[in-house]
Amino acid sequence: MQPDNNDRSVEDSIDRRRLLQALGAGGAIAIAGCSGDGGSGSDGGDGDSESGGGGSDGSTQSVQFLTMGVGDNIKQFFEENNAAFEDEHGVDVEFTSVTWDNARQTVNNRVDGGEAPDVSRWPARWIPQLVGKDALEPLDDMMDGEFGEQFYDGVAEGTMYNGSHYGVPWAASNKCLYYNKDVFETAGLDPEDPSLDSWQDMLDAATQIRDSDASVPALGLAGADAIETGSQYYHYHWSHGADLVNDEGMPVVNSSGAVDALSLYTDLHLEHNVTQSSPLSSTRQDIRQLFENGDLGMVIGHVYTGLNITAAKENGDVDFDYGIVQVPRGPEGRYSLFTIDTLAILSQSEHKDLARDLIRFYFDEERRFQYSKQKGFLPVVEAVGERSYFSESKNWGPFVEAGQYARARPKLGNFSEFNDRMVQAIQEALADRKSPQKALNDAQSDLEDAME
Amino acid sequence: MSLAEEYTETSDDSRLERGLAYVQRNSRAYLLIAPAAVFLLAVVGYPIIETFRLSLYQSPADSNIETFVGLQHYVEIFNSDIFYRLLWQTGRWVVAGVAGKTLLGLLIAVHLKGDIRGRKFFRTAFLIPWGIPYAISAVVFRWIEHPQFGYLNAILLKLGIIEQGIGILGNPSLAWLGVVVADIWIGTPFMAIIFLAGLQSIPQELYEAAAIDGAEKWHQFRYITLPQLKSVVLIATLLSTIWTFVSFDVIWTMTGGGPISSTATLVIHIYQVGLQNGNLGRGAAYSVIGFLFLFGFAIIYLRIYTRGGDEL
Numbered sequence: 001m002q003p004d005n006n007d008r009s010v011e012d013s014i015d016r017r018r019l020l021q022a023l024g025a026g027g028a029i030a031i032a033g034c035s036g037d038g039g040s041g042s043d044g045g046d047g048d049s050e051s052g053g054g055g056s057d058g059s060t061q062s063v064q065f066l067t068m069g070v071g072d073n074i075k076q077f078f079e080e081n082n083a084a085f086e087d088e089h090g091v092d093v094e095f096t097s098v099t100w101d102n103a104r105q106t107v108n109n110r111v112d113g114g115e116a117p118d119v120s121r122w123p124a125r126w127i128p129q130l131v132g133k134d135a136l137e138p139l140d141d142m143m144d145g146e147f148g149e150q151f152y153d154g155v156a157e158g159t160m161y162n163g164s165h166y167g168v169p170w171a172a173s174n175k176c177l178y179y180n181k182d183v184f185e186t187a188g189l190d191p192e193d194p195s196l197d198s199w200q201d202m203l204d205a206a207t208q209i210r211d212s213d214a215s216v217p218a219l220g221l222a223g224a225d226a227i228e229t230g231s232q233y234y235h236y237h238w239s240h241g242a243d244l245v246n247d248e249g250m251p252v253v254n255s256s257g258a259v260d261a262l263s264l265y266t267d268l269h270l271e272h273n274v275t276q277s278s279p280l281s282s283t284r285q286d287i288r289q290l291f292e293n294g295d296l297g298m299v300i301g302h303v304y305t306g307l308n309i310t311a312a313k314e315n316g317d318v319d320f321d322y323g324i325v326q327v328p329r330g331p332e333g334r335y336s337l338f339t340i341d342t343l344a345i346l347s348q349s350e351h352k353d354l355a356r357d358l359i360r361f362y363f364d365e366e367r368r369f370q371y372s373k374q375k376g377f378l379p380v381v382e383a384v385g386e387r388s389y390f391s392e393s394k395n396w397g398p399f400v401e402a403g404q405y406a407r408a409r410p411k412l413g414n415f416s417e418f419n420d421r422m423v424q425a426i427q428e429a430l431a432d433r434k435s436p437q438k439a440l441n442d443a444q445s446d447l448e449d450a451m452e
Numbered sequence: 453m454s455l456a457e458e459y460t461e462t463s464d465d466s467r468l469e470r471g472l473a474y475v476q477r478n479s480r481a482y483l484l485i486a487p488a489a490v491f492l493l494a495v496v497g498y499p500i501i502e503t504f505r506l507s508l509y510q511s512p513a514d515s516n517i518e519t520f521v522g523l524q525h526y527v528e529i530f531n532s533d534i535f536y537r538l539l540w541q542t543g544r545w546v547v548a549g550v551a552g553k554t555l556l557g558l559l560i561a562v563h564l565k566g567d568i569r570g571r572k573f574f575r576t577a578f579l580i581p582w583g584i585p586y587a588i589s590a591v592v593f594r595w596i597e598h599p600q601f602g603y604l605n606a607i608l609l610k611l612g613i614i615e616q617g618i619g620i621l622g623n624p625s626l627a628w629l630g631v632v633v634a635d636i637w638i639g640t641p642f643m644a645i646i647f648l649a650g651l652q653s654i655p656q657e658l659y660e661a662a663a664i665d666g667a668e669k670w671h672q673f674r675y676i677t678l679p680q681l682k683s684v685v686l687i688a689t690l691l692s693t694i695w696t697f698v699s700f701d702v703i704w705t706m707t708g709g710g711p712i713s714s715t716a717t718l719v720i721h722i723y724q725v726g727l728q729n730g731n732l733g734r735g736a737a738y739s740v741i742g743f744l745f746l747f748g749f750a751i752i753y754l755r756i757y758t759r760g761g762d763e764l
């Protein structure tokens with residue numbers, strides 16, 4: 001599997017309690033009855049749809065489908081299935097993929113310009129902003145009915161905003177801690193029982209690697225000017241009892257727990273020197289790539305990191321063994337950043353029924369299985385999650401278990417601005433320009449102004 | 453008589469009469485450029501006016517509702533520290549970039565004009581950086597300077613000059629230099645070609661006469677080449693200044709404006725505020741300020757240039 005740019009793709013919006021309900025205390029993807037008409041996939045809809053392809057004037061109807069970050073590993077999936085949908089419905093699917101870097105601007109431009117696609121995929125955290133612009137069609141008719149029953153409850157909740165569903169869960173992801181068994185062995189650590197339960201355990205192991213003959217950095221730390229730097233850091237933040245916003249949606253980023261968390265994050269580099277050089281140059285993709293090349297001791301990553309390494313090993317490109325454990329716990333618990341992408345219908349669409357047909361088509365169980373498997377995202381459909389492929393896999397098992405630690409970033413209309421400011425605070429501390437306390441105090445002050 | 457002279461040293465009445473007469477004399481020319489002028493007004497004039505209008509409104513990312521706020525954005529911008537930091541960073545970026553491109557371009561042009569072996573090859577080769585899309589060049593430079601994967605660090609490590617990779621683009625003090633180097637590399641060929649064209653238009657007789665009079669190479673360059681190149685240099689640097697000021701893709705691709713906004717320029721900030729964070733009103737206000745800066749710069753620059761009576 002090729003690495004792609006989809007680290008950012010599955011975004012946001014589910015709270016831990018809901019996910020616990022959904023995934024069960026044991027953490028396994030729950031067994032439950034599944035699937036209404038979602039499993040049928042190609043049945044052409046629920047009867048209210050424009051099942052025929054021709055327009056009233058005899059021309060072929062088309063449905064515009066916009067998505068992001070379609071890498072080589074999933075391109076064929078979309079090509080084949082779009083063609084199948086076109087054959088079944090006698091319509092054209094105008095499929096467009098944009099990079100994640102351009103995604104938000106593309107969506108906003110098309111919505112503001114009155115040229116919105118019929119169906120689009122995006123992170124669930126964009127929902128508040130798009131609902132504010134009246135850009136999204138409520139999909140309660142689908143999600144409250146038989147179709148909606150196929151999803152894990154907690155995941156389905158992630159597409160809700162102001163009491164309505166504004167999307168269908170498309171994909172989900174969370175994080176675990178990868179470690180390089182060869183590096184651990186070289187450093188005299190037990191690769192089969194790495195003892196990486198807490199941040200302190202992780203630091204102890206990293207220190208031992210640093211002082212050993214291992215020739216690679218012990219730990220990957222993201223610090224570049226990118227949204228994912230926040231994503232990596234929030235594990236530390238939450239596990240120290242800190243939050244990003246309070247119940248009223250106001251920023252609370254400079255609590256004592258937050259200061260402890262940022263102090264730990266920066267000390268890993270500045271004091272303990274256990275990270276790769278220049279974390280401020282490194283995006284999450286950079287440190288993931290380092291680990292996938294065998295050039296890093298530990299990194300927090302998605303399931304597709306393991307899938308990529310497995311594929312690379314099969315191709316003979318790399319030769320090292322790795323293990324996956326849960327993200328370390330802090331004084332106030334353990335969290336794994338959980339993110340959701342949704343598939344939505346735009347309110348500007350003139351083909352809403354056809355758009356619903358397209359969504360139902362893509363939620364055929366086998367299609368969902370192929371998508372999760374090829375793309376490396378957690379299944380959102382229970383029937384797919386039950387398959388042994390996931391629960392018995394070395395790569396997938398820990399991520400399924402991590403469901404119990406899932407936590408999403410808050411749903412904010414201006415989350416991008418919020419996150420940018422947090423990344424700046426992280427960078428200021430990492431560059432030793434400000435103390436963690438000062439960096440977070442300044443961030444708190446700026447965010448309060450921005451949220452007013 | 454030049455256009456500048458035509459409108460100076462005249463009384464108001466005679467100026468009006470002469471202006472009308474000028475338009476009458478050149479009516480056909482005005483007629484011919486009218487379609488292009490109308491087109492330009494539509495595609496340039498409208499966005500400018502719309503940007504001005506938008507800058508007077510509060511336009512949050514999560515709403516279709518625009519609220520008139522008058523000059524509030526401008527007041528807040530001028531009262532913010534970040535604006536003055538952006539001005540400094542933009543000025544630094546433009547001055548270093550344009551100076552680097554001008555000096556290197558001149559150096560290359562002078563050498564390409566000489567009778568060197570493989571001159572045709574070098575003339576073509578030096579154009580290559582300009583022919584590569586800026587974003588691709590920026591990606592290449594980002595990788596060259598990358599602390600773990602980059603050639604620069606790999607070479608320095610191999611030579612034993614450093615012990616671990618240096619993250620130039622991750623250093624808030626050095627990152628802007630890492631980006632300026634890429635910009636200079638990309639923009640120098642244009643300057644070199646323009647200067648080369650200017651050099652080739654200088655009569656050879658001037659150099660021959662100077663040589664007979666005993667002028668050395670440096671004196672020929674100082675008293676013949678540079679004065680003769682004046683108009684070319686001024687136009688090239690004016691264009692380069694505008695292009696560098698509005699340059700976006702190199703910085704965005706290499707650093708995204710970071711770390712800690714240390715490589716952000718006014719243009720990068722406009723994108724972040726207006727398009728990334730969806731605050732169109734504030735972004736538009738920054739755009740207007742940037743536009744006025746450039747507009748003022750161009751007027752002052754051209755006034756200085758036409759003071760001597762030359763015409764573009």
